[in-house]
Amino acid sequence: xxxxxxxxxxxxxxxxxxxxxxxxxxxxxxxxxxxxxxxxxxxxxxxxxxxxxxxxxxxxxxxxxxxxxxxxxxxxxxxxxxxxxxxxxxxxxxxxxxxxxxxxxxxxxxxxxxxxxxxxxxxxxxxxxxxxxxxxxxxxxxxxxxxxxxxxxxxxxxxxxxxxxxxxxxxxxxxxxxxxxxxxxxxxxxxxxxxxxxxxxxxxxxxxxxxxxxxxxxxxxxxxxxxxxxxxxxxxxxxxxxxxxxxxxxxxxxxxxxxxxxxxxxxxxxxxxxxxxxxxxxxxxxxxxxxxxxxxxx
Amino acid sequence: xxxxxxxxxxxxxxxxxxxxxxxxxxxxxxxxxxxxxxxxxxxxxxxxxxxxxxxxxxxxxxxxxxxxxxxxxxxxxxxxxxxxxxxxxxxxxxxxxxxxxxxxxxxxxxxxxxxxxxxxxxxxxxxxxxxxxxxxxxxxxxxxxxxxxxxxxxxxxxxxxxxxxxxxxxxxxxxxxxxxxxxxxxxxxxxxxxxxxxxxxxxxxxxxxxxxxxxxxxxxxxxxxxxxxxxxxxxxxxxxxxxxxxxxxxxxxxxxxxxxxxxxxxxxxxxxxxxxxxxxxxxxxxxxxxxxxx
Numbered sequence: 001x002x003x004x005x006x007x008x009x010x011x012x013x014x015x016x017x018x019x020x021x022x023x024x025x026x027x028x029x030x031x032x033x034x035x036x037x038x039x040x041x042x043x044x045x046x047x048x049x050x051x052x053x054x055x056x057x058x059x060x061x062x063x064x065x066x067x068x069x070x071x072x073x074x075x076x077x078x079x080x081x082x083x084x085x086x087x088x089x090x091x092x093x094x095x096x097x098x099x100x101x102x103x104x105x106x107x108x109x110x111x112x113x114x115x116x117x118x119x120x121x122x123x124x125x126x127x128x129x130x131x132x133x134x135x136x137x138x139x140x141x142x143x144x145x146x147x148x149x150x151x152x153x154x155x156x157x158x159x160x161x162x163x164x165x166x167x168x169x170x171x172x173x174x175x176x177x178x179x180x181x182x183x184x185x186x187x188x189x190x191x192x193x194x195x196x197x198x199x200x201x202x203x204x205x206x207x208x209x210x211x212x213x214x215x216x217x218x219x220x221x222x223x224x225x226x227x228x229x230x231x232x233x234x235x236x237x238x239x240x241x242x243x244x245x246x247x248x249x250x251x252x253x254x255x256x257x258x259x260x261x262x263x264x265x266x267x268x269x270x271x272x273x274x275x276x277x278x279x280x281x282x283x284x285x286x287x288x289x290x291x292x293x294x295x296x297x298x
Numbered sequence: 299x300x301x302x303x304x305x306x307x308x309x310x311x312x313x314x315x316x317x318x319x320x321x322x323x324x325x326x327x328x329x330x331x332x333x334x335x336x337x338x339x340x341x342x343x344x345x346x347x348x349x350x351x352x353x354x355x356x357x358x359x360x361x362x363x364x365x366x367x368x369x370x371x372x373x374x375x376x377x378x379x380x381x382x383x384x385x386x387x388x389x390x391x392x393x394x395x396x397x398x399x400x401x402x403x404x405x406x407x408x409x410x411x412x413x414x415x416x417x418x419x420x421x422x423x424x425x426x427x428x429x430x431x432x433x434x435x436x437x438x439x440x441x442x443x444x445x446x447x448x449x450x451x452x453x454x455x456x457x458x459x460x461x462x463x464x465x466x467x468x469x470x471x472x473x474x475x476x477x478x479x480x481x482x483x484x485x486x487x488x489x490x491x492x493x494x495x496x497x498x499x500x501x502x503x504x505x506x507x508x509x510x511x512x513x514x515x516x517x518x519x520x521x522x523x524x525x526x527x528x529x530x531x532x533x534x535x536x537x538x539x540x541x542x543x544x545x546x547x548x549x550x551x552x553x554x555x556x557x558x559x560x561x562x563x564x565x566x567x568x569x570x571x572x573x574x575x576x577x578x579x580x581x582x583x584x585x586x587x588x589x590x591x592x
Contacts, residue, residue, distance in 0.1 A: 013494035014413035021406040021421060021465060028462045029428045032439035039438070048442075088326075095323050107582075108575065109327050112334070115574035115581065117523030119540045120567045123547055124333040127340065127556065128353065138352045168330065176582050221430075228432050232525040236544050253434040254526070263438065270434040281430050 033274070040267035048263055057268035067269060070247045073159050077248070078227040081166040085223055086216065088167055089174020094204060096175070097182045107179075111172035118169065122236030125165040126152065155245035158238055162230075162246060165237060170226065174219045181215030182208070217288030221281060228277050249273050341365060341561035348556050364557035368565060372558055374545040381562045384542030388522060388569075390453060391538055395460035396517045400510065402461055403468020408498050410469065411476035412484045422473065429466035437530055444531065451533025459531045460521050468513060471587050475509040476502060512584040515577050519570045539566050 040058070043051045061067050092110055096103055113121065128134050131150035139147040151157035185208055193203040231250035238246040249269060256266035336353050341364050343357040370380040377383070410418045440459070444450035449458065479502075487497045503510075528538035537545075543566045547559045574581050 010494040011413070011415075014409045014415050017405050017409040017494065018415060018418075018421065020402050021425070021469065024462050024465055025421065025424055025428070027443070028436065028440060029424075029431070032436040032443075033431065035439040036435050091322070092326060095319055095326075098319055100323075106323060106327060108578075109330050111582070112571065112574055113330065114585075115519055115570045116567045117525065117540050117570070119523075119525050119544050120563050121333075123543070123559065123563045124337050127560065128333055128336055133348060133556065134353055138354060141352050168333070172330070173585060176585060225430050232540070235525070236548065239548060250432065250434050250526075254437075257438055258530075266434075266438070270432070270437075273432045274435050277430055277432060 036267045037271050039263055040271045042264055044263040044267070046261040046263070053264075057264045058272070060265060061268050061272065064265070066244055066247055067249075067252055069244050070249045070252045071272075073246060074227070074230065074249050076159050077162055077166065077230060078224065080160070080163045081170070081227060082220065082223045084163060084167040085170045085174050086219060088171040089219065090178050090209070090212075092171065092175040093178035093182055096179060107176070110175050113169045114173045116169075118232035119236040121165050121169045122233045122238075125161065125168070126237045129161055129164075152238065153242055155242055158242060158246045162233060162237060165233060166227075166230075169233075170223060173222065177215050177219045177222075178212065181212045185211055213291035213294070214288055217284055217291055221284050221288065224280050224284070225277070228273060228280075337560045337564050337567075341368075341557055341564055343557055345555060345557060364555070364561040365565070367555075368546075368558045368561035372546050372562055373550070374542055375549070381539060381542055381546060381565055384537060384539035385565070387532070387536050387542075388528075388539040391456050391460070391528065391532060391536065392518065392521050394453075394457045395464075395521050396514060398457055399461045399464035399468055399517055400513045403465055403513065404472045404503070404506065404510070405498065406465065406469045407472025407474075408476055408502055409494075411473045412481075412497075412502075413494070422469070425466045425469050429470075433463070433526060441530065451531065451536075453532070453536050456528060456532040456536065459527050460517075460524070463527065464517060464520070467516065471509055471513055471516075472506065474587070475506055479505065509587075511577075511580060512587055515573060515580055516584040516587075518573055519581075522569050 039048055041052055041054060042049055043053045043056070096106055096110075100106065129149070129152040131137075131153055134149075136147060136149040139149065152161045189207060190203065193207065229250060230248050231254065234240060234246055234248045234251055240247040240251055250273070253266045253269045253273070256262045256269065339356055340348060340353065342360055342362070343351070344361060344363075347358060368380060369382050371378050372380045409415060410422050440462075441450055444455050444458075449455040483501065483505075484497065487501055492500075522538075523540065524538065525540045525544070528536075529541050532538060532541075543562050546562050547554070
């Protein structure tokens with residue numbers, strides 16, 4: 001059997017090639033995750049210890065004002081940012097889909113913010129929203145002397161400025177995904193609805209948009225993944241302020257790890273973030289795989 | 299060339315709906331372009347003009363002083379060497395990180411697609427799941443592991459970190475691409491006696507060049523734009539441009555030089571913008587390929 005050893009070594013080589021990936025998965029991903037979960041069950045402060053305290057860190061977390069504000073902010077930001085981006089992105093995609101001559105230019109304009117970092121996005125909007133020099137001054141200069149737009153320095157409204165910047169950053173991505181979905185829809189459907197004299201908006205609302213299930217799920221998954229990671233934008237744009245008004249969970253974890261030296265609490269917060277992601281992503285992934293199967297059947 | 303001029307009234311195609319559509323698109327385009335425009339004009343003004351004028355107005359005279367200052371003498375803390383320090387740090391992080399992460403990702407994708415290794419599906423599934431886990435879960439244990447290995451806060455360390463966090467997307471990209479190639483290609487090479495690495499090098503990699511381009515675009519923009527990983531793992535000497543930018547803008551004492559801030563911001567945005575506008579549809583393709591996660 002002359003080919004046999006060769007085949008064997010090739011097989012072995014394939015196994016060896018997976019070693020980096022396997023190491024990364026086991027050590028960096030699985031190992032780190034379990035370690036963090038374990039730390040969250042101990043009384044670790046500056047350094048990790050193995051003094052098991054059950055769920056006490058989670059109890060502390062639930063009584064921590066800053067955490068509660070962070071979690072609430074994430075819920076507000078997440079809901080508005082995901083819904084807003086989906087809506088804006090969908091409208092842009094539909095508008096672009098009307099056979100325009102300037103389609104490519106418009107696509108580039110709507111998508112370019114997504115290529116820039118959250119730090120750049122945050123600093124650009126911080127400047128635009130600056131009450132002394134930015135939009136507020138501009139509109140007052142137009143003659144609306146009493147115009148107020150100081151949301152970024154007010155505790156009750158600052159979170160909405162993050163939503164604004166977030167939608168600006170991500171709507172183009174949704175547009176790209178939705179446009180791909182729209183282009184994938186059978187022309188026959190449009191012909192049929194035109195023959196029946198159904199107005200275009202009605203066709204969109206009742207027929208086309210319901211067929212974009214998989215695109216919605218894809219966009220939803222990508223958006224929610226970036227929502228939970230929300231950190232750079234908040235740090236660059238408001239640094240959690242004014243006061244605690246724009247604190248977010250990712251920043252809570254980072255600050256408790258590196259500034260406040262409270263490993264146990266940081267680990268409990270990180271684990272809570274993980275649980276949130278899993279409970280949001282799992283149904284979406286499931287919905288998308290169902291939408292995909294339904295599409296193939298059709 | 300003869301041009302035949304049409305005669306008679308133009309055929310009417312501008313219905314009210316069409317006008318509304320154009321208005322909507324024009325307003326949206328202005329909204330999306332406004333921050334970029336404001337950043338550019340602010341960076342070209344003097345501070346007096348910024349204080350006295352409005353954000354949308356054009357500079358009365360062009361001055362690139364803010365750009366020069368941002369590049370070579372803007373301060374972070376006590377160091378006043380400009381954002382160029384961060385720029386070169388980012389380049390030093392970017393080049394090896396892009397090469398290593400794509401090398402590992404393409405090799406993993408190849409091994410997972412053609413070679414029926416035991417547990418291949420499990421490895422792939424696990425990679426797709428971890429792509430969604432927030433970084434905060436991993437950060438502390440990785441800092442500890444890297445410290446023990448003596449590579450925490452080093453250039454080598456941050457390259458490994460980018461390889462770790464780029465692995466799911468890179469693997470997905472290449473696995474899906476290789477899985478779409480005709481299996482006969484692989485079988486024929488096997489019959490001819492080619493081995494694992496030989497098939498990879500002389501058949502698969504040359505065929506995967508479009509995917510490599512997509513991967514380079516994704517990784518260059520992704521790694522250039524990274525903030526949190528560079529902040530934690532790169533070390534004081536290697537802080538990437540995004541981190542330095544944030545330090546320049548947000549930790550200034552005294553009055554802030556908005557023109558310098560915006561020039562520094564534009565400088566940081568330049569690399570991904572050039573990649574984006576230079577690569578055109580490839581960028582969208584990259585997002586689409588990366589978006590198939592899960």
